[in-house]
Structures are given as C-alpha cells and as structure tokens.
Amino acid sequence: MGTGNPVKLIWTREDDITAAVSAATYHHVACRLSQGGKLVAVEQHIVNQSIMAGTPFAAMMKDGVDPTAVEGGTTEQYEVDNAHVT
Numbered sequence: 001m002g003t004g005n006p007v008k009l010i011w012t013r014e015d016d017i018t019a020a021v022s023a024a025t026y027h028h029v030a031c032r033l034s035q036g037g038k039l040v041a042v043e044q045h046i047v048n049q050s051i052m053a054g055t056p057f058a059a060m061m062k063d064g065v066d067p068t069a070v071e072g073g074t075t076e077q078y079e080v081d082n083a084h085v086t
Contacts, residue, residue: 024049027073032082041082046073 025048032041050066052058060067073085 025069039080042080042084044073044085046070046085 025046027048028045030043031039034040048069050058050061051068052061052066057068070085
C-alpha cells in the first residue's frame with residue numbers, strides 16, 4: 001500500500017561511503033601559476049578502482065582507464081599547454 005505521495009529516500013553517510021559503488025581513490029594535483037596568477041601547468045596523479053570493470057560497460061574503457069572513475073581528471077578540460085595526467 002503506497003502513501004499516494006512522493007517519498008524522498010536518502011542514504012546515510014555511512015551507507016553511502018560503504019556502498020559497492022564507492023571506489024577507493026588517491027588523487028594528487030599540483031599546479032603552477034604565472035606571476036600574474038594565470039594557470040600555466042597542471043599535473044595530476046590518479047589511482048583508483050574501476051567502476052566499469054567486470055560489467056557490460058567495460059567496453060567503454062580505453063587503454064585500461066575507466067572514464068567514470070577519473071571524471072574531471074582529463075587534460076582536455078584545462079586551457080593550459082602544460083597538462084599531464086597519470
């Protein structure tokens with residue numbers, strides 16, 4: 001028997017961080033600014049578990065990199081000539 005109204009469900013913080021979809025991650029970012037404060041270099045090191053590996057979505061991985069696990073860590077997002085991501 002339903003309530004007849006929408007019900008909002010939210011995981012507790014404890015449940016959220018222990019869920020199978022929460023991958024352990026290490027992400028280190030180093031940046032260099034010019035004297036004028038402009039971003040001139042970005043270096044990132046990302047180590048984490050894949051979310052897609054072992055699923056039907058694994059075919060979306062390229063060169064062993066899971067794009068969903070490293071979102072925001074790609075060189076294309078920066079307008080800087082010196083960007084490196086490993």
